[in-house]
Amino acid sequence: DARVTQTPRHKVTEMGQEVTMRCQPILGHNTVFWYRQTMMQGLELLAYFRNRAPLDDSGMPKDRFSAEMPDATLATLKIQPSEPRDSAVYFCASGLVIGASTEAFFGQGTRLTVV
Amino acid sequence: KQEVTQIPAALSVPEGENLVLNCSFTDSAIYNLQWFRQDPGKGLTSLLLIQSSQREQTSGRLNASLDKSSGRSTLYIAASQPGDSATYLCAVSGTGRRALTFGSGTRLQVQP
Numbered sequence: 298d299a300r301v302t303q304t305p306r307h308k309v310t311e312m313g314q315e316v317t318m319r320c321q322p323i324l325g326h327n328t329v330f331w332y333r334q335t336m337m338q339g340l341e342l343l344a345y346f347r348n349r350a351p352l353d354d355s356g357m358p359k360d361r362f363s364a365e366m367p368d369a370t371l372a373t374l375k376i377q378p379s380e381p382r383d384s385a386v387y388f389c390a391s392g393l394v395i396g397a398s399t400e401a402f403f404g405q406g407t408r409l410t411v412v
Numbered sequence: 413k414q415e416v417t418q419i420p421a422a423l424s425v426p427e428g429e430n431l432v433l434n435c436s437f438t439d440s441a442i443y444n445l446q447w448f449r450q451d452p453g454k455g456l457t458s459l460l461l462i463q464s465s466q467r468e469q470t471s472g473r474l475n476a477s478l479d480k481s482s483g484r485s486t487l488y489i490a491a492s493q494p495g496d497s498a499t500y501l502c503a504v505s506g507t508g509r510r511a512l513t514f515g516s517g518t519r520l521q522v523q524p
Contacts, residue, residue, distance in 0.1 A: 340514040398463050403456040
């Protein structure tokens with residue numbers, strides 16, 4: 298059963314703490330996306346990797362957010378230091394680019410609450 | 413910059429009704445358009461992917477059409493059921509930016 302796996306599913310942390318979210322993309326997929334979902338802004342792209350190389354992280358606050366792919370089976374999103382305004386659901390998605398088309402498959406998300 | 417709009421924002425219909433959800437996008441230079449379903453507190457489930465060269469895709473009671481030149485897509489749901497209640501999102505992947513740009517969704521409620 299191929300699916301994108303995200304951990305943790307829920308995280309409550311205090312302001313100023315470091316938060317690390319992990320994503321295991323579907324085996325064989327060469328593209329990974331990180332999105333953030335809030336009621337006010339909807340789904341916003343934070344970062345986008347192709348073959349583990351970052352292609353677009355323009356949506357990510359660089360001073361506190363970082364995204365990496367240490368290997369093809371793991372993507373991480375870190376927030377340091379966390380702030381209450383970072384409270385949101387963070388989604389990872391993976392896809393396989395074939396020609397001009399990419400179908401994206403999403404994980405269940407990490408619900409982050411910063412108090 | 414690509415912008416995606418979905419109308420209506422919310423829709424409530426009685427069970428059995430056929431319905432249409434609308435999606436429009438500002439930049440017609442797209443690779444593909446994808447429709448998703450999201451249940452409360454859950455992730456996004458891919459429903460249909462339409463490549464830019466295609467006009468429509470069908471899966472069961474769902475049919476999605478794409479008119480790239482006018483920047484529009486519709487998702488048709490036939491014989492709606494209470495289990496169809498969810499938020500439906502459309503997203504486009506552009507030739508400039510390959511990552512998906514999402515609309516704000518249509519929240520659908522099907523009344524038994």
